[in-house]
Amino acid sequence: MKLKNLISVLAESVEYVPDIKVNQIQFKSRDVKKGDVFVAIKGLKHDGHSFINEAISKGAVAVVGEEDYYPLPVPYIRVQDTRKALGKLAKTLYSDPSLMHNMIGITGTNGKTTTAYMLKHIFQTAQESCSLFSTVSNFVNGTELMSTATTPDILELNKMLRVSTDKNVVMEVSSHGLHQKRVEGLAFNYGIFTNLTHDHLDYHQNMDEYFNTKAGLFSLIKDNGEAIVNSSCPWGKKLINQLKSKQQSVFSFGTSENDDLQLLRTESGVSKIRIKGSNVKLAIKMPMPGHHNLQNALAAILCALRAGVNIQEIKKAVESFPGVSGRFEVYRCQGVNFVLDYAHTPDGLENLLQTVKSMKHKRIVHIFGFRGNKDVTKRLAMLDTSAKYCDEIILTLDDLNGVSKEVMISDLEKSAKYLGARKTHLIIDRTRAIEYAWKNSEKGDHIVITGKGPEPYEQEFEIPADNDAGTIKYLFSKSYNTSKV
Known part of the structure; x- marks a missing residue:
């Protein structure tokens, strides 16, 4: 891609930008190679602005930063938020790859990994291909890749989404990933909220801030996208009210007859569920013990239903789910x-x-x-x-x-x-x-x-x-x- 075309998503005027080819975007100076654009990110430990000269010496052809103008030998584009700018640049360089897939983002304190793996298993049981980005592992085009974070950085995500030929993409989205804008610029068809409980208050100031960060996932849902929310969680109820006030499509799971997927009862490991509006009642034998895993299964089932998977295929998949490494x-x-x-x-x-x-x-x-x-x-x-x-x-x-x-x-x-x-x-x-x-x-x-x-x-x-x-x-x-x- 030409530098002018890439930078145009950040700056109104690009006449001063040379018409040269860009190879890659980097936000770590050690990774910069000739022909790359360097984005200076202010991190928790290091400020990328301190490494601008190093990036230029390695061949950076342009720099994006938040500080006042630098007298640099390459174009410098000043923005208010370089993390947000990185997301815009990444999706532009890789031609907005999240639009190529049925994107499902899962957030919450607990249950993200189990829900993500169960959804992947449901899609594959229904003969639909599925990429997965999770705490445990990443899978793209049937190949397992090592996971280094719950939510990879936005450059890596766009790169893997561009490579993926899978119809579906299931992704865990952590509060850190949302706060650090690691999913900036992605567009989701479905956002799942599992629950919210005490965690990460070393990073977030209080539970309200933690909740608001998690709720940020639902601002990334496509215009025709849907939210899948646990109504049994008080924070889930709050999220449902917020989203409905914004006219967003919300589908809930829980124990209320108002839920779109209602848990009727559980006896001897067999759970009876009702699908709202269809008069369908189903008995599903859960392969994993515990009410929390049942909640994870309800989230996966409802999302798969909304995505068009046949209920009998879903039942077959849930009952044959092999579990997740390190989860019970x-x-x-x-x-x-x-x-x-x-x-x-x-x-x-x-x-x-x-x-x-x-x-x-x-x-x-x-x-x-x-x-x-x-x-x-x-x-x-x-x-x-x-x-x-x-x-x-x-x-x-x-x-x-x-x-x-x-x-x-x-x-x-x-x-x-x-x-x-x-x-x-x-x-x-x-x-x-x-x-x-x-x-x-x-x-x-x-x-x-x-x-x-x-x-x-x-x-x-x-x-x-x-x-x-x-x-x-x-x-x-x-x-x-x-x-x-």
Whole structure:
């Protein structure tokens, strides 16, 4: 693309811009190559304006920034918001690829990943191709790609959307991604709101700001697009009212007869649902336990229905859903059940442990810790939840995230003191904590490990494993055979 054409989406006058070819857009100076446009972003740690000269020395043919005019040897385009400008430039360079797909964005505190994977499974069961961008993995044209963030940056997203030939695109959209404008310029056919509970208050000032950020997804819906919202959540009800006041199309799921997809009742793992306006009542056997996973399924079912998938295909897909790595992932050996789950919020932990409690068990042992540089205001609530449901608690290290090991150990010691010594252990090495639970387990025990799910360890631990599942397999392999369900 020619520089003049690209820059025209940002500036009214481009006479001063040379008619040269642009190769790429970059916002990291280290990635700049000859023929690229450099966009200076003010980040949390670094200000891209400090790297403008480096970008030019590497061959940048133009610079976009927020500061006053620079006397530069290349054109400088000043804008109010470079993050927003980056979104405009990206969609222009890649010819607005979100318009090529049936775009589905999923936001909420909990349930985004499970809902996204279930939707992908529904589409593929119905013989429709589907790209996926999620916390766990990305899939484009049937190929799995490594995921480095819940919501990739806008350049990477546009690039992958342009490459994708899949009819459908399902995407998790985090509050960080929305706030940092990582989906700026994309257009969605459907926006799904799963729920909103206490999380990320280290980043957002309060729950209202957190909600308003999440609600930003629904400003990106296409003119004929639709919102799919959980009416059982108080914040969902608030969102429904806001969207309807703006004349947006809203479809809800929940337990009210006013919902477009109503949960009638659940008995022995079989959920009865009613589809509003069609007189269709359906019994679906849920493959994953827990009311929270049922809520995720309702979101996926309603969205798939609105997207035109046949209800019998949806039923078939939901009942055959294999689950998601690190979301209620169970390993069994010698009558002991290990449950791995990403739960890292008070609500997520409550849902998980409540589900485990409802299952046949002898004892519940919980292994968890807290991440450095994350929302500390949720810690006491999570400790209380663990104490409420569990017979034994083992506190251990999670990711340090730049916080010293000594500080995190001190925090864990305070947490152990808060819980009391009767049923609490502090084992710093995460792999040794899992080993302790395994060696002291009894037939019928559920050992629940939360916080990381499938994520790799960021610190070195004593047992040679890459993640929690790897530690379990290593321990089982020493003496026993292991089975995964």
